[in-house]
Amino acid sequence: MGRVIVITSGKGGVGKTTSVANLGTGLAMLGRRVVMVDADIGLRNLDVVLGLENRIVYDLVDVAEGNCRMRQALIKDKRYDHLFLLPAAQTKDKSAVTPEQMRQICRELAEEFDYVLVDSPAGIEQGFRNAIAGAQEAIIVTTPEVAAVRDADRIIGLLDSFGLRQPKLVLNRIRPDMVRKGDMMDIEDVVEILAIPILGVIPDDEAIIISTNRGEPAVLDQSCRAGLAYRNIVRRLEGEEVPLMNLQEAQGLLALVKRLVGMGGR
Amino acid sequence: MPRERVSIKGTRQGLRILLDPEGEFEEVLQELEERLNSGNGFFTGASVDIYTGGRELRPEHWAALAELVGKRFGLRIGVIDQRRQPPEELPYGPVRNQGGEEAALADRVEPTLLVKRTLRSGQSVRFKGNVVIVGDVNPGAEVVATGDVIVIGVLRGMVHAGAAGNRAAVVTAFRLAPTQLRIADVITRAPDNASLPSVPEVARIKDGCVVIEEYVS
Numbered sequence: 001m002g003r004v005i006v007i008t009s010g011k012g013g014v015g016k017t018t019s020v021a022n023l024g025t026g027l028a029m030l031g032r033r034v035v036m037v038d039a040d041i042g043l044r045n046l047d048v049v050l051g052l053e054n055r056i057v058y059d060l061v062d063v064a065e066g067n068c069r070m071r072q073a074l075i076k077d078k079r080y081d082h083l084f085l086l087p088a089a090q091t092k093d094k095s096a097v098t099p100e101q102m103r104q105i106c107r108e109l110a111e112e113f114d115y116v117l118v119d120s121p122a123g124i125e126q127g128f129r130n131a132i133a134g135a136q137e138a139i140i141v142t143t144p145e146v147a148a149v150r151d152a153d154r155i156i157g158l159l160d161s162f163g164l165r166q167p168k169l170v171l172n173r174i175r176p177d178m179v180r181k182g183d184m185m186d187i188e189d190v191v192e193i194l195a196i197p198i199l200g201v202i203p204d205d206e207a208i209i210i211s212t213n214r215g216e217p218a219v220l221d222q223s224c225r226a227g228l229a230y231r232n233i234v235r236r237l238e239g240e241e242v243p244l245m246n247l248q249e250a251q252g253l254l255a256l257v258k259r260l261v262g263m264g265g266r
Numbered sequence: 267m268p269r270e271r272v273s274i275k276g277t278r279q280g281l282r283i284l285l286d287p288e289g290e291f292e293e294v295l296q297e298l299e300e301r302l303n304s305g306n307g308f309f310t311g312a313s314v315d316i317y318t319g320g321r322e323l324r325p326e327h328w329a330a331l332a333e334l335v336g337k338r339f340g341l342r343i344g345v346i347d348q349r350r351q352p353p354e355e356l357p358y359g360p361v362r363n364q365g366g367e368e369a370a371l372a373d374r375v376e377p378t379l380l381v382k383r384t385l386r387s388g389q390s391v392r393f394k395g396n397v398v399i400v401g402d403v404n405p406g407a408e409v410v411a412t413g414d415v416i417v418i419g420v421l422r423g424m425v426h427a428g429a430a431g432n433r434a435a436v437v438t439a440f441r442l443a444p445t446q447l448r449i450a451d452v453i454t455r456a457p458d459n460a461s462l463p464s465v466p467e468v469a470r471i472k473d474g475c476v477v478i479e480e481y482v483s
Binding site: 150153 | 385386389402404422
């Protein structure tokens with residue numbers, strides 16, 4: 001049986017979908033059989049981020065209602081033939097599936113895949129409850145902002161009440177320069193409040209915006225720092241011990257290079 | 267027939283009084299008096315939670331309510347709750363004491379609830395008695411107790427001690443940095459740019475104001 005992991009956050013716009021796309025692709029790069037499930041019914045995005053939008057015929061709701069077989073709804077990735085997407089329906093809403101149906105779908109997928117990654121919608125209502133229904137593990141995505149951390153805290157409490165203990169944290173979009181100046185919450189500040197193990201830290205990176213718009217996950221780009229951070233998370237998911245990226249040092253190195261070539265201001 | 271302004275229900279935790287949020291509070295209070303009167307002393311000594319259904323009580327209303335229910339009819343008030351909906355069920359029932367001596371002791375010693383976990387945003391503990399939390403109280407979480415509140419951890423959320431009007435209640439925390447701190451009817455909030463204290467502290471009412479001091483045993 002594969003691992004069913006829900007990626008959730010409470011707050012919207014912190015990078016859940018981007019994280020699912022990158023972790024799914026990253027795991028596929030290591031040869032794992034992966035399926036990504038978009039549980040954000042009515043606001044589907046994961047297909048766009050993966051560049052698979054134009055291939056959708058059937059979706060999650062069709063599978064739940066028995067309009068098609070699972071195989072027919074799964075969309076194979078452009079790059080890896082063992083990476084699949086189960087897209088959300090765009091014309092329905094969250095009440096179109098029940099937690100029990102989601103449990104059944106996740107169970108079925110876990111028999112065939114090593115990883116089932118469920119992209120949760122923002123919020124704590126039925127969409128969230130559906131998304132977590134079939135999961136055995138949870139990854140919380142947050143950004144170093146007070147509101148995002150507050151929502152993450154709420155989600156951790158809710159997950160606990162649904163029996164999903166010890167979720168892991170991905171801290172997204174951190175900016176070392178702002179942290180250094182004391183203008184942004186530090187990794188320690190966030191971990192101190194949330195008190196859950198940290199799975200990874202993703203630096204804020206313009207390349208992510210470019211890659212999501214293109215439909216090519218950043219994790220494929222060897223020169224992208226956010227991509228490297230996602231590859232590290234993938235290795236940690238696989239049980240490897242990988243130290244957290246040293247954001248400060250990397251920044252220093254970049255600044256050093258810039259100075260050497262005469263670009264640096266400071 | 268005019269609609270009922272007061273409903274009295276028995277629950278596992280004792281009595282539950284729901285007041286109509288509409289209309290003049292004096293009239294609601296009057297009906298409450300009649301209802302309690304018709305009980306012929308049946309309610310005396312019972313513990314009771316009062317829910318105002320979202321009506322904001324003014325201090326004089328609060329006092330009148332406590333006077334009527336607590337003093338005249340001799341009920342023990344647990345919580346006066348001004349939220350729109352009463353909670354489905356209190357997350358924790360009060361500790362029940364049995365037997366003569368124990369009961370006599372229980373009159374002097376308030377029950378205490380031990381919570382051995384961190385309260386996260388959206389979680390709340392309400393208890394008739396003292397509450398001890400071994401863990402943090404995060405922003406967005408709340409603790410409401412009729413007695414003292416002790417937090418063996420960082421208190422960043424909302425805390426209300428002496429919620430039934432006990433002005434002698436105190437709040438003690440390993441690190442006291444609440445969003446809002448209430449004792450009885452006194453409400454305070456942290457200064458806008460407060461930093462995390464470095465020592466355990468106690469909050470109590472002195473001369474009608476909440477005063478925070480370093481904790482000394």
